[in-house]
Amino acid sequence: MRRGRDRRLAGERTQAVPCTAVSQPAGTASAVDAPPRSIDSPEAPGSPDAADDLAADTVADIVADVVVVGAGPAGAAAAITLARAGRRVVVVDKARFPRDKICGDGLTTGALRLLEELGVYPASVDSWQPVHDIHVGGPKGHTVTFPLPRDRGQYAVVAPRTEVDDALVRRVKAEGVTVIEQASVTAVDDAPGHVTVTVSVETDSDLEADGSDGASPLTRTIRARYLVAADGMWSPTRKLLGATEPGYLGEWHAFRQYFSNVGPLARDLWVWFEADLLPGYFWVFPLPDGRANVGFGIQRGGKVATKEMKALWPELLARPHIARVLGPDAQPEGRHQAWPIPARVNDMELSAGRVLWVGDAAAATDPMTGEGIGQALLTGVLAARAIVARSPGVSGRSGPSPLAGSTPAEAAAVREFYERSVQRELVADHHMSTLLVRALKHRKGARAAIRVAGLTDWTRRNFARWLFEDEPRAVVLTPRRWHRRFLNRDGAYLSDR
Numbered sequence: 001m002r003r004g005r006d007r008r009l010a011g012e013r014t015q016a017v018p019c020t021a022v023s024q025p026a027g028t029a030s031a032v033d034a035p036p037r038s039i040d041s042p043e044a045p046g047s048p049d050a051a052d053d054l055a056a057d058t059v060a061d062i063v064a065d066v067v068v069v070g071a072g073p074a075g076a077a078a079a080i081t082l083a084r085a086g087r088r089v090v091v092v093d094k095a096r097f098p099r100d101k102i103c104g105d106g107l108t109t110g111a112l113r114l115l116e117e118l119g120v121y122p123a124s125v126d127s128w129q130p131v132h133d134i135h136v137g138g139p140k141g142h143t144v145t146f147p148l149p150r151d152r153g154q155y156a157v158v159a160p161r162t163e164v165d166d167a168l169v170r171r172v173k174a175e176g177v178t179v180i181e182q183a184s185v186t187a188v189d190d191a192p193g194h195v196t197v198t199v200s201v202e203t204d205s206d207l208e209a210d211g212s213d214g215a216s217p218l219t220r221t222i223r224a225r226y227l228v229a230a231d232g233m234w235s236p237t238r239k240l241l242g243a244t245e246p247g248y249l250g251e252w253h254a255f256r257q258y259f260s261n262v263g264p265l266a267r268d269l270w271v272w273f274e275a276d277l278l279p280g281y282f283w284v285f286p287l288p289d290g291r292a293n294v295g296f297g298i299q300r301g302g303k304v305a306t307k308e309m310k311a312l313w314p315e316l317l318a319r320p321h322i323a324r325v326l327g328p329d330a331q332p333e334g335r336h337q338a339w340p341i342p343a344r345v346n347d348m349e350l351s352a353g354r355v356l357w358v359g360d361a362a363a364a365t366d367p368m369t370g371e372g373i374g375q376a377l378l379t380g381v382l383a384a385r386a387i388v389a390r391s392p393g394v395s396g397r398s399g400p401s402p403l404a405g406s407t408p409a410e411a412a413a414v415r416e417f418y419e420r421s422v423q424r425e426l427v428a429d430h431h432m433s434t435l436l437v438r439a440l441k442h443r444k445g446a447r448a449a450i451r452v453a454g455l456t457d458w459t460r461r462n463f464a465r466w467l468f469e470d471e472p473r474a475v476v477l478t479p480r481r482w483h484r485r486f487l488n489r490d491g492a493y494l495s496d497r
């Protein structure tokens with residue numbers, strides 16, 4: 001993990017911009033054009049009333065405690081945590097929600113526990129599919145079934161990202177945060193006392209803020225004490241701040257397509273360590289109503305080149321063990337899509353100046369499984385906690401501007417707090433997964449791992465948890481987890497909501 005540093009790097013300023021789409025927290029006024037002013041609200045920051053004030057400023061200069069770029073799991077988790085701690089937060093995302101994200105849609109126990117803490121419940125996601133049994137196939141066709149604990153909460157769930165991310169964004173708004181959708185970041189200026197983010201905002205005609213026909217573009221600036229950059233694998237904030245590694249394309253590349261009319265076997269979750277994909281794997285993840293999320297991931301630089309993935313797809317689908325699980329009537333929906341997976345949190349610049357990178361923008365996915373939703377939620381929460389812990393935050397209309405008195409020393413303390421938290425929470429798991437990937441690279445290693453895991457009831461139960469619950473994976477390297485209940489913790493959502 002590379003240390004964050006103080007620096008002043010200005011992104012190129014772009015003047016031309018489209019129009020505005022501002023999503024207000026439920027029950028608040030729509031955006032109106034207003035002269036630039038700071039958000040000094042008499043109400044508790046983070047409350048819907050404070051958000052009202054922010055809303056009034058959304059098409060002019062906005063001043064807030066924190067600007068979050070990207071409203072995926074990482075950005076949403078940061079925004080919710082900050083709002084709950086009383087910080088004034090603005091979230092911008094170039095998409096309009098609900099939006100899709102190319103993903104396997106698998107939620108690990110770690111992700112589920114965090115979603116629950118953040119206030120996202122199964123009832124808010126229509127296609128929420130709990131998983132009870134996991135079938136893992138080895139490179140020689142040997143398959144072992146791993147059961148997850150019953151009646152102790154949920155340990156693994158599959159739910160489409162369109163719905164999960166929309167539920168998170170609705171939660172963000174309900175916490176009183178202003179979310180500006182269809183707003184693309186075009187410049188970032190990381191100055192000594194504050195950070196300025198320039199966005200280019202598009203508006204549909206029905207969301208027009210200034211009464212125009214939606215044709216005229218708008219450029220808006222948001223000034224804040226800190227920027228939480230949750231803008232995904234291709235992180236534009238990284239690019240704008242000159243913090244990208246040239247030619248970096250991620251550690252993994254994964255391919256996904258939805259299917260409908262799948263057979264009854266596809267009601268369980270299946271993973272196959274196919275010999276030619278090692279250490280990658282093929283998956284069939286169940287969804288309600290006879291649907292499934294089907295895909296495969298490969299490690300960049302492995303046996304299969306990323307440009308060969310498209311040609312390999314029909315061949316993989318036709319393999320007898322995979323075709324049997326999908327069933328004879330399975331129908332592909334829409335087109336297949338591929339996307340990179342960044343998994344090098346231990347070797348990534350996580351912060352600079354007043355910017356904290358989280359989620360895929362911090363390359364936080366697990367290097368063995370490619371799971372990144374739980375890691376995105378976690379890094380979002382950790383970034384928010386670092387800001388709350390080390391930056392006082394300013395509240396109340398009579399108080400000073402949110403930008404007042406923030407020193408470089410304060411920013412350095414925020415960065416340090418965040419990087420130490422990531423080190424503590426993620427880096428050991430990352431190292432352990434990297435070691436395991438080495439074993440899974442070879443047929444013998446993969447075969448041995450699956451056979452050992454399937455030896456007894458105990459190994460089967462715990463292998464399933466180990467696959468789907470991030471916490472036990474690096475237990476050898478993290479003695480602080482050696483508490484009595486760590487292998488015996490309940491899942492999420494023990495009580496129905």
Ligand SMILES: Cc1cc2nc3c(=O)[nH]c(=O)nc-3n(C[C@H](O)[C@H](O)[C@H](O)COP(=O)(O)OP(=O)(O)OC[C@H]3O[C@@H](n4cnc5c(N)ncnc54)[C@H](O)[C@@H]3O)c2cc1C
Nearest residue numbers: 070072073074094103104106185231232254359360372373
């Ligand atoms: C094929 C595939 C399968 C996967 N399967 C799984 C799985 O089953 N389980 C799992 O846990 N993980 C999985 N992952 C990983 C997971 O999808 C990511 O780790 C996760 O989405 C990271 O969340 P995030 O919030 O960091 O980024 P994202 O979800 O990518 O969100 C980034 C946000 O930033 C916004 N943004 C981008 N550019 C701009 C800009 N210029 N201005 C404003 N906003 C911008 C985007 O619109 C987006 O909403 C998979 C990944 C792939 C590719």
